[in-house]
Amino acid sequence: MASVGRLEVFVGEAKGLKSMDFLAKNSPYVLLTCGTNQVKSTIKSNAGAAAKWDETLSIEVPEGVFCLSVSVYDKDLLTRDDRIGTADIMLHEVLRGVPLSDTFTLIDKKGRETGSATLRASFFSSGRHIEIPKFMAYPTGASSSFHGPLAYPSSSS
Secondary structure (H helix, E strand, C coil): CCEEEEEEEEEEEEECCCCCCCCCCCCEEEEEEECCEEEECCCCCCCCCCEEEEEEEEEEEECCCCEEEEEEEECCCCCCCEEEEEEEEECHHHHCCCCEEEEEEEECCCCCEEEEEEEEEEEEECCCCCCCCCCCCCCCCCCCCCCCCCCCECCCC
């Protein structure tokens, strides 16, 4: 699938992260997913309930994709990494050139709040025409944390 451009996403911090380990602190990282493209932040070893990345990640936006999934995981050494929570962010306005800057609530598989993540995002077009729908139903494959035009900003922002 052809790329319509790239998102530059500044991952600021996460707060109030649910503890995923019984005896150890969370070692969180952020995984951005846009269509089939993924990019991962650095791991903040033993950060616990709060982590600060101040890291910019770049991800290609495939044609016809209007959702960025932001997931925070806890890195585990001996078992599969635990997903702490996810926020699915609709990109309609960002793709029109409106920068995004907000704090988003992370939601687990059961729909419970598991913390928040602060992000900024800007879109850089490849020059290809983007047909942005005026109305769009929930994206196919959106996780249970999808909440409409944008994921809900956190109540603490």
